[in-house]
Amino acid sequence: MKIMIVGSGGREHAIALKLSESDQITQILCIPGNGGTANLPKCRNIAMNVGDFAGIARFAGVQGITIVVVGPEDPLANGLADYLQAEKIPVFGPTKAGARIESSKIWAKELMIKAGVPTAQGKSFTKSEKAKEYIASQAAPLVVKADGLAAGKGVIVAETQTAALQAVDELTTQGFTTLVVEECLTGTEVSVFAVTDGQTFRTLLAAQDHKRIGEGDTGENTGGMGVYAPAPLVTPELMGRIEREIIAPTLNALKDKQIDYRGVLYAGLMITPTGDPKVLEFNCRFGDPETQVLLPLLATPLEKILAACVEQKLEALPPIEWHPGCGVCVVAAAEGYPGKYRRGDEIIGVDAAEEMGVTVFHAGTQSRQQQLLTSGGRVLGVTAIGEDFTAAVNKAYGAIARIEFEGMYYRRDIAHQVLPKPEPETTPSPAIEEADADPTASNDLEAE
Numbered sequence: 386m387k388i389m390i391v392g393s394g395g396r397e398h399a400i401a402l403k404l405s406e407s408d409q410i411t412q413i414l415c416i417p418g419n420g421g422t423a424n425l426p427k428c429r430n431i432a433m434n435v436g437d438f439a440g441i442a443r444f445a446g447v448q449g450i451t452i453v454v455v456g457p458e459d460p461l462a463n464g465l466a467d468y469l470q471a472e473k474i475p476v477f478g479p480t481k482a483g484a485r486i487e488s489s490k491i492w493a494k495e496l497m498i499k500a501g502v503p504t505a506q507g508k509s510f511t512k513s514e515k516a517k518e519y520i521a522s523q524a525a526p527l528v529v530k531a532d533g534l535a536a537g538k539g540v541i542v543a544e545t546q547t548a549a550l551q552a553v554d555e556l557t558t559q560g561f562t563t564l565v566v567e568e569c570l571t572g573t574e575v576s577v578f579a580v581t582d583g584q585t586f587r588t589l590l591a592a593q594d595h596k597r598i599g600e601g602d603t604g605e606n607t608g609g610m611g612v613y614a615p616a617p618l619v620t621p622e623l624m625g626r627i628e629r630e631i632i633a634p635t636l637n638a639l640k641d642k643q644i645d646y647r648g649v650l651y652a653g654l655m656i657t658p659t660g661d662p663k664v665l666e667f668n669c670r671f672g673d674p675e676t677q678v679l680l681p682l683l684a685t686p687l688e689k690i691l692a693a694c695v696e697q698k699l700e701a702l703p704p705i706e707w708h709p710g711c712g713v714c715v716v717a718a719a720e721g722y723p724g725k726y727r728r729g730d731e732i733i734g735v736d737a738a739e740e741m742g743v744t745v746f747h748a749g750t751q752s753r754q755q756q757l758l759t760s761g762g763r764v765l766g767v768t769a770i771g772e773d774f775t776a777a778v779n780k781a782y783g784a785i786a787r788i789e790f791e792g793m794y795y796r797r798d799i800a801h802q803v804l805p806k807p808e809p810e811t812t813p814s815p816a817i818e819e820a821d822a823d824p825t826a827s828n829d830l831e832a833e
């Protein structure tokens with residue numbers, strides 16, 4: 386099989402690495418790829434523009450590509466899959482119509498409401514004054530979202546009404562014309578991925594992303610600063626509910642709209658304090674960095690899953706299998722991310738880190754004249770697999786400490802919520818101490 390991967394992040398490196406390990410794969414072409422994919426066996430980076438759909442479709446045809454895997458949401462939302470399908474090139478990733486589940490929050494919300502999928506209550510507005518009037522009638526906290534793709538920057542969680550009103554101005558100033566104001570859900574977030582051939586679906590292991598830049602989940606939202614899987618919060622029972630109450634009705638609703646959805650449906654969920662799953666957002670692709678822990682844990686050959694989805698044979702695929710153990714990925718970001726960030730700094734220590742048995746996924750790197758340079762906000766993802774979370778966390782942090790670049794930043798608390806809690810120190814109570822020290826006193830107490 387010859388695979389083309391579109392994209393240049395850690396997710397695409399993880400997909401390319403997994404495929405490169407299979408003897409069924411003869412060639413992988415990455416459009417444009419990154420410093421990590423450049424060095425994989427059977428893999429070649431092609432310096433093509435991700436927006437050149439006609440060029441990509443033509444090139445895939447000439448190269449006799451078996452499947453094109455589209456990593457990021459932008460080309461899907463802009464219709465790359467439609468171009469490829471028109472050229473009869475099998476593509477893993479939905480058409481423009483299906484990608485609306487991510488590219489328009491309003492469209493996704495309407496679909497969820499119609500399908501009875503649990504999600505935050507909200508309203509959409511095309512006039513900022515109307516959004517403000519609505520905010521004034523609601524209790525804070527509230528969430529203000531821009532409709533349309535915003536690379537994780539179009540959502541503002543406002544603790545007060547004043548902050549929500551400011552959020553409307555902020556998003557309007559950025560040029561967003563349609564806004565959604567919704568109730569703020571509380572609980573724990575998890576990412577659940579369903580691969581689908583448009584007819585049926587299979588879920589992958591649940592993963593837990595760390596979206597905020599700061600430790601203790603503080604500061605600005607990012608694309609994801611680290612992740613762990615499998616998320617213990619998602620028990621088989623809860624996954625069953627997520628499949629029945631969220632994934633199945635959503636895919637049925639897409640089918641009802643005559644959308645032929647083949648690829649990944651990514652459900653960003655809040656597990657509320659009552660244990661109920663509710664949708665925060667849907668995405669039309671694999672998660673990044675979630676893919677960097679899920680694929681190393683995947684035992685079923687990835688190409689079999691991809692082929693089953695594009696050929697509509699997922700029903701016949703044997704159950705997806707996983708390696709035992711736990712995966713943790715810690716993202717190293719450039720100084721300034723998620724705002725304006727440094728780039729062009731030399732990265733050292735990647736080989737030394739990998740000697741510790743981790744995989745270093747490249748997210749924003751570039752190879753230039755034998756040097757590895759930073760080129761993106763999220764630069765690297767260090768993934769460790771261990772027999773439990775303690776082993777995986779120790780390995781990931783031991784390895785990332787060997788990597789250096791100017792202004793490198795990473796969170797030191799990834800997956801810490803699933804580490805065993807330290808045993809509370811047991812201080813014997815005075816009564817027992819006295820009893821031990823003085824047997825007579827003990828007898829006295831008994832006599833009382």
Ligand code: AMP
Pocket residue numbers: 505528530537540542567568569570571574596606653665666
């Ligand atoms: P989204 O792009 O819709 O996933 O939003 C990005 C992040 O904003 C999510 O991962 C959540 O942390 C937060 N968020 C979005 N919607 C809500 C909501 N209704 N309640 C609480 N947090 C939210």
Ligand code: GLY
Pocket residue numbers: 594608609668671672673674675
């Ligand atoms: N990790 C969040 C995302 O892929 O959107």
